[in-house]
Amino acid sequence: MLKGGIIRLLENKNILEIVLLAVVFATLLYEGSGFIGREISHSYPYGYLASDAFWHENVANYIKKEGSYKYHPPYMSAGYKDVVGFNPPLLYQLVASFSVLTGLEAYDAFYILIILLICFSAMAVYFVIKQFNSHVAMLSLPLFVFLFAKRFVIDVTWGQWIFISGGFFIIVFFWGMTKLELRHSYALLVIFIAALASAHQSEMVFAIGFIIIFIAIKSLSKKFDMSEIAPSHAPSFSSEKEGRFLSMLKNTLRPLGRGVFDIKQSKGIALAVIIALVLSSYPLLIFSAGWGKFSGIRPFSVELPSEWNGGRSVVPLTDFSKIVLIVIVIGMVFALLIKERVNVAVPAGFYMLLIGYGNYFGLSNRAFQTRFFWPVYLAVFFGLALYQLVKFVPKGYRQLSSLAITLILLFAFLNLFYEKQASPGLMDPYHWESLSWVRENTDKNAKVFYFYYDNYYQSALLWTSERLAFLVDRNDYIDGLQQGIIKRDYISTLTSSSDTRFIYKKGLFSFGYHQDEDNLETRKQRDICSFDYYIFDMLPQFSSIPELTKYNALIRDKFIEKDMEELFNNQVVSILKNNNPGADCIGG
Amino acid sequence: MEDRLKQIKNELIYLVISFVVMIVIFKIAFINEGIAIILGTVSSLYFMFIVPGFALLYYWNDKLSFIERFVLSLAVSGAIIGIASYYLGLAGLHIKYTIIPLPILITIIAVLINWKRNQK
Numbered sequence: 001m002l003k004g005g006i007i008r009l010l011e012n013k014n015i016l017e018i019v020l021l022a023v024v025f026a027t028l029l030y031e032g033s034g035f036i037g038r039e040i041s042h043s044y045p046y047g048y049l050a051s052d053a054f055w056h057e058n059v060a061n062y063i064k065k066e067g068s069y070k071y072h073p074p075y076m077s078a079g080y081k082d083v084v085g086f087n088p089p090l091l092y093q094l095v096a097s098f099s100v101l102t103g104l105e106a107y108d109a110f111y112i113l114i115i116l117l118i119c120f121s122a123m124a125v126y127f128v129i130k131q132f133n134s135h136v137a138m139l140s141l142p143l144f145v146f147l148f149a150k151r152f153v154i155d156v157t158w159g160q161w162i163f164i165s166g167g168f169f170i171i172v173f174f175w176g177m178t179k180l181e182l183r184h185s186y187a188l189l190v191i192f193i194a195a196l197a198s199a200h201q202s203e204m205v206f207a208i209g210f211i212i213i214f215i216a217i218k219s220l221s222k223k224f225d226m227s228e229i230a231p232s233h234a235p236s237f238s239s240e241k242e243g244r245f246l247s248m249l250k251n252t253l254r255p256l257g258r259g260v261f262d263i264k265q266s267k268g269i270a271l272a273v274i275i276a277l278v279l280s281s282y283p284l285l286i287f288s289a290g291w292g293k294f295s296g297i298r299p300f301s302v303e304l305p306s307e308w309n310g311g312r313s314v315v316p317l318t319d320f321s322k323i324v325l326i327v328i329v330i331g332m333v334f335a336l337l338i339k340e341r342v343n344v345a346v347p348a349g350f351y352m353l354l355i356g357y358g359n360y361f362g363l364s365n366r367a368f369q370t371r372f373f374w375p376v377y378l379a380v381f382f383g384l385a386l387y388q389l390v391k392f393v394p395k396g397y398r399q400l401s402s403l404a405i406t407l408i409l410l411f412a413f414l415n416l417f418y419e420k421q422a423s424p425g426l427m428d429p430y431h432w433e434s435l436s437w438v439r440e441n442t443d444k445n446a447k448v449f450y451f452y453y454d455n456y457y458q459s460a461l462l463w464t465s466e467r468l469a470f471l472v473d474r475n476d477y478i479d480g481l482q483q484g485i486i487k488r489d490y491i492s493t494l495t496s497s498s499d500t501r502f503i504y505k506k507g508l509f510s511f512g513y514h515q516d517e518d519n520l521e522t523r524k525q526r527d528i529c530s531f532d533y534y535i536f537d538m539l540p541q542f543s544s545i546p547e548l549t550k551y552n553a554l555i556r557d558k559f560i561e562k563d564m565e566e567l568f569n570n571q572v573v574s575i576l577k578n579n580n581p582g583a584d585c586i587g588g
Numbered sequence: 589m590e591d592r593l594k595q596i597k598n599e600l601i602y603l604v605i606s607f608v609v610m611i612v613i614f615k616i617a618f619i620n621e622g623i624a625i626i627l628g629t630v631s632s633l634y635f636m637f638i639v640p641g642f643a644l645l646y647y648w649n650d651k652l653s654f655i656e657r658f659v660l661s662l663a664v665s666g667a668i669i670g671i672a673s674y675y676l677g678l679a680g681l682h683i684k685y686t687i688i689p690l691p692i693l694i695t696i697i698a699v700l701i702n703w704k705r706n707q708k
Contacts, residue, residue: 014653014655018654021655022609022613026613026616026617029614030616030617032617033617033618037620038617038619040629041625063677063683067684068674068676068677068678068680068681069678070677089674090667090670090671090674091670093670093674093677096683097636097669097683098632098636100683101632101687102629102632112629116633116637116662120659124659124663127656127659168663169667172663175660179648182651185648191667191668192663192667195663195671199670280671282675
């Protein structure tokens with residue numbers, strides 16, 4: 001009876017699919033939750049391993065408080081209050097809204113939403129592949145485990161969050177491309193491309209590039225097909241070599257050309273792109289004057305992996321492990337041999353693989369970011385390779401075989417490649433308490449100076465105090481220590497998001513740049529006595545250079561001697577208030 | 589019409605079942621978290637990300653399976669709410685005043701679109 005029940009269940013493909021996807025979703029969520037201590041709510045930002053994560057959290061928190069992303073937070077903008085919200089706004093809006101709705105802190109809401117976006121990206125790509133072949137889709141599922149494993153997970157822990165929203169929407173865009181035959185489905189394309197334009201513009205460019213390339217391939221393959229039907233239309237080859245090349249091109253393009261979409265649909269797709277761009281015109285206008293101008297795509301430039309964070313965060317294909325990579329490559333070979341209609345999944349997989357190597361043709365770090373999502377983009381090849389094995393199984397047992405292989409590999413990969421994050425990240429309760437104290441007890445325009453502490457050099461962390469934060473230069477500080485003196489002037493950095501030079505609106509379509517107009521130097525020598533508050537780290541064991549923490553203590557004692565007031569001390573961090581900024585604070 | 593109502597009733601039942609399953613999955617994944625926070629998070633997830641998108645995707649219910657619409661609902665809701673709340677914010681409407689009405693409005697519009705389609 002039980003056996004009969006199981007067979008009936010296996011025959012009901014819908015239920016089987018739902019159960020399987022629920023298992024995969026639960027597995028991915030379980031993996032993701034490991035980076036935040038298997039808790040949703042925390043008393044401080046948990047699992048934040050790099051500055052970028054704090055960068056984004058600060059913007060979302062600002063929107064939650066101020067209500068909109070009209071302006072970039074002034075404490076991230078060197079105090080300028082009119083810097084326009086220059087980062088892609090969509091994810092921030094969603095996080096701020098989700099935070100309001102759930103009552104979670106923005107830093108928790110951000111992490112949960114990022115984990116969910118990754119889980120749903122995996123689920124969505126399953127449906128893209130399913131359109132091609134349901135067995136391949138099922139067999140591709142285990143590869144998703146890598147989304148939270150090896151260096152693929154750096155996009156989560158190091159805060160490449162805006163990219164993740166772009167990755168999610170380009171996957172649903174690919175899904176939309178598989179549904180063009182549905183009535184009014186172009187509305188979905190409009191929604192997804194508009195979302196891409198407000199989520200991460202580089203993925204929008206990749207999506208439009210995908211459309212353009214495949215319209216071109218379609219047109220070419222149509223020409224080739226015509227030449228077969230009517231030899232008189234065949235292009236005349238000037239040489240035998242050229243003829244061989246075109247023949248090879250024809251054989252490669254034809255299967256691709258049969259997939260993706262019908263040439264008749266290209267007009268609708270183009271219209272969808274135009275409507276989406278109009279809908280997103282304002283964030284795109286800011287993008288073109290901001291990120292697009294200062295750190296956009298640089299055609300023909302080469303960026304080596306070692307040039308991005310010293311290469312530590314660049315994912316090579318070998319992070320899949322040798323055996324899994326071999327399976328993926330075999331899948332690619334089979335994909336190239338497909339003669340029938342290939343659907344979106346296969347060309348999209350090759351396309352995103354190529355984009356991942358775009359650092360060699362001008363895409364710089366956008367290429368490296370793309371690699372974080374290779375486990376979803378390349379999943380189709382993994383599934384395709386495994387499917388070649390399943391084909392040997394008698395037809396009646398193929399469903400069961402695919403299911404068994406999927407589940408075995410899913411849990412094997414989880415066991416082999418997934419490692420739970422052991423560290424709570426850059427923040428701890430003591431430093432969070434001190435930064436919160438600054439936020440809650442100082443004037444909004446206060447200038448706060450931070451003396452040495454390792455994690456402060458992931459400087460976006462300091463913006464959680466919501467005040468202008470100046471950070472002592474480590475080398476200059478070491479120089480002071482080596483000389484055995486307390487200097488009046490130290491080199492320090494006004495920590496700020498100066499990537500777009502503090503862009504502000506001058507007119508309806510014109511922008512100015514405070515940094516250029518005011519010749520603002522964020523890093524320079526500053527009078528140490530001119531600040532309102534000073535933050536000292538006091539425990540040498542928290543530091544990689546304990547001598548510098550002892551140097552902190554020397555300066556702190558001198559400041560207290562000179563009538564500065566200690567307003568906060570939790571044994572780890574001490575905060576002094578300068579009642580007379582500008583006056584001598586260190587003595588002869 | 590009766591068939592359509594029965595179908596909608598079934599879809600609502602599936603949605604409720606998915607909600608319960610989601611709570612169970614969340615509780616397993618976030619084993620150290622209290623049930624109140626999990627309930628609040630999953631409810632907000634459904635209110636903001638699942639229901640509005642799912643209602644809109646119901647337009648293609650004869651071509652897309654329940655689970656496919658469910659998965660894609662997060663994308664549809666997220667895109668519309670993200671873009672709309674951004675522009676409403678620029679127009680001066682604080683996010684705390686838009687986050688409740690927006691998903692409700694999208695759901696109502698989706699119901700009207702589907703109702704109109706069924707009239708044809």
